[in-house]
Amino acid sequence: MRLRDAVDVPMELRGLVPNSFDVIGSREGAVVVVEIPSELEQYKYEIAKALIRLNKNVKSVVRRVGARRGAFRLYETEVLIPGPTEVMHRELGYRLLIDPTKVFFSPRDQSDRLDLSLMVGRNESIAYLFAGAGPYAFAILKRQPDVSSIHAVELNPDAVIYLERNVKLNKVRGKVIPIEDDARHFCNVVKQGFNRVIMTLPLGAGEYLIDALSCIAKGGIIHFYHTGREENPWSEAESIVLNKCIEANVNCNIIGRRIVREYAPYVYKIRMDIKIS
Ligand SMILES: C[S@@+](CC[C@H](N)C(=O)[O-])C[C@H]1O[C@@H](n2cnc3c(N)ncnc32)[C@H](O)[C@@H]1O
Structure with a gap:
């Protein structure tokens, strides 16, 4: 009914x-x-x-x-x-302890998590920026348990507590490394070229794209989230990506585009997959 x-x-x-x-x-x-x-x-x-x-x-x-x-x-x-x-949410084979009044979480992103997780290969090192309680990390590990590591970076201390509890709950200690930090600060201090950077902040990821470009390895992929209007969901994200790649002096190819879900009337949440060469 x-x-x-x-x-x-x-x-x-x-x-x-x-x-x-x-x-x-x-x-x-x-x-x-x-x-x-x-x-x-x-x-x-x-x-x-x-x-x-x-x-x-x-x-x-x-x-x-x-x-x-x-x-x-x-x-x-x-x-x-x-x-x-505070509830125990289940999706795609993992559990997520979450309080949606304290931590961002949307069950509507589940199919995007599955789609992204299917792209991940063995031995990859991943920076998961804006990690919340960590759902993308657990989705990836469910399908690709042989990743090297996932550094999950989050600013909200409540979210980091849930992230840590979820790491234990899903028995992925050592694979997922929760880090309470600002994404910019993390990218600027970490001396690592990650194979993959996930940027799940549709309103604002553009401001951190230069930082993500500074910590991605050659040949690596950045998953960039943004919002776009129904008539052309990609145009704004494309121009952000193009300008930031020129500013950072790196070659970027957009190799994937996905409408994640409806975000607001006539506005979509979108994902762009960018390969760095
Ligand atoms: C849209 S939510 C996504 C959370 C999670 N990845 C998910 O899909 O459920 C964005 C998250 O980024 C965090 N955040 C915002 N600004 C940040 C920053 N500068 N550095 C790290 N995390 C940040 C917020 O606290 C929030 O949990």
Whole structure:
């Protein structure tokens, strides 16, 4: 049953009842993160109760207010049904302990994680910048356990705590190295040419591209995330990549393009795969 068929709101407001929402967690317990427009303010608890009725594993419901904000890319949230917000999420064969009110996480990126993980070869050294609680690292190790190392760099101290716990949980100590640091600082001090750099910061990765270019090996690949408007999702990202590669005096070839998912109305989150030669 759809959410809008499960709530008692006036006919003229039914079209505003959200079609989609994020269920994060598993059978052991889940939290729903939902966006409810202001026109439905007086029905928000009704909607939250319906979400619990429709998803029997859900123990708590939080409403996200506004867009993601700040360096840590978090929503402001309003608790509609109180309960635990730290949950065990399962996807693609690994587990992720996460509290979406403290750490960025989107289950909608799962297919991108799978797609990226299938490109990784044996013995690669990887810098995973903007790592959050680490989902891309675990997706990669599930499919390519023979990578050399994944340095997972994250600024939000809460996210680093979850990252460390997830490294233990998924038994990948030694393979994933959690680092609480600013991505720029990390790239500038590390004296290593990585085979692959993952830049999962669609609003802002461009500001760090020069730094990523300074720590990638020749022949390496940078996965660059950005947003793009529906009519030409690639144009802005392409011009950023081109300009930064000229500035850094390196040859870059865009070898892959992927629409990750819808980001906002008429705007996509995109990924560009850039090979450095
Ligand atoms: C869009 S989230 C992606 C998180 C994770 N990779 C995922 O896919 O779930 C971006 C992350 O980058 C972190 N971040 C933002 N600026 C940063 C910086 N300068 N250095 C390191 N991490 C940063 C944020 O705290 C946030 O967790």
